[in-house]
Amino acid sequence: MQDHLTIVQHPLVQHKLTIMREKDTSTAVFRQLLREISQLLAYEVTYKLPLTTKVIETPMEEMESPTLAGRKLALISILRAGNGLLDGMLELIPSARVGFVGLYRDEKTLKPVQYYFKVPDMLEKRLVIVVDPMLATGNSSAAAVELLKKAGARDIRFLCLLAAPEGVARMKEAHPDVPIVTAALDERIDEAGYILPGLGDAGDRMFGTK
Ligand code: URA
Numbered sequence: 001m002q003d004h005l006t007i008v009q010h011p012l013v014q015h016k017l018t019i020m021r022e023k024d025t026s027t028a029v030f031r032q033l034l035r036e037i038s039q040l041l042a043y044e045v046t047y048k049l050p051l052t053t054k055v056i057e058t059p060m061e062e063m064e065s066p067t068l069a070g071r072k073l074a075l076i077s078i079l080r081a082g083n084g085l086l087d088g089m090l091e092l093i094p095s096a097r098v099g100f101v102g103l104y105r106d107e108k109t110l111k112p113v114q115y116y117f118k119v120p121d122m123l124e125k126r127l128v129i130v131v132d133p134m135l136a137t138g139n140s141s142a143a144a145v146e147l148l149k150k151a152g153a154r155d156i157r158f159l160c161l162l163a164a165p166e167g168v169a170r171m172k173e174a175h176p177d178v179p180i181v182t183a184a185l186d187e188r189i190d191e192a193g194y195i196l197p198g199l200g201d202a203g204d205r206m207f208g209t210k
Helices: 011-021 027-045 082-092 139-150 165-174 202-207
Strands: 005-007 051-057 062-068 074-078 097-105 112-118 127-131 155-159 180-182
Touching: 011 027, 027 082, 027 127, 027 155, 027 180, 027 202, 074 082, 074 139, 082 097, 082 127, 082 202, 097 139, 112 139, 127 139, 139 155, 139 165
Parallel strands: 005 180, 074 097, 074 127, 127 155, 155 180
Antiparallel strands: 051 062, 097 112
């Protein structure tokens, strides 16, 4: 997890992602696969979490056994599509604290504007994992990370399903200290900001909207 960009090449991740990309995949299957993939990505993004030990008693004898060190980590969902990644991750990390960042794009300035921000306390003492399935232009992701830094976050990681080179470059420029974990690096974004080949609008596909 030293690199700025980690692409999770695990065959299960790649297989599930292919099904998710297909345009005829149903909402129910898309949602289920997103849940499954988010857990595999969560495994990668938490790979080097610090451990300590504690003394426990097994039915056989006492032992010193590994346990997570430090404060509960914080999962921050960028609304609304981030919630699709959040659900699966919370199954794996049920004691994580959860926050939400809502941003929309101003039609005139094209800049992200904040409409919702609610995050756990003591962010400066937590590993903060920001989740958003699609890293496209990177503008809203960079803005969300900026808000989290202003709220005190120091150790931040960004987890997405698909990344475009433009988004990765934007994040690297704005937040070189924030490692990105993704299942794939696609070719580019189109004029409307969609990732190509991508999977379409992640929010619409997971929530069944148009
Ligand atoms: N958001 C999406 O949902 N899809 C894209 O391709 C880009 C941004």
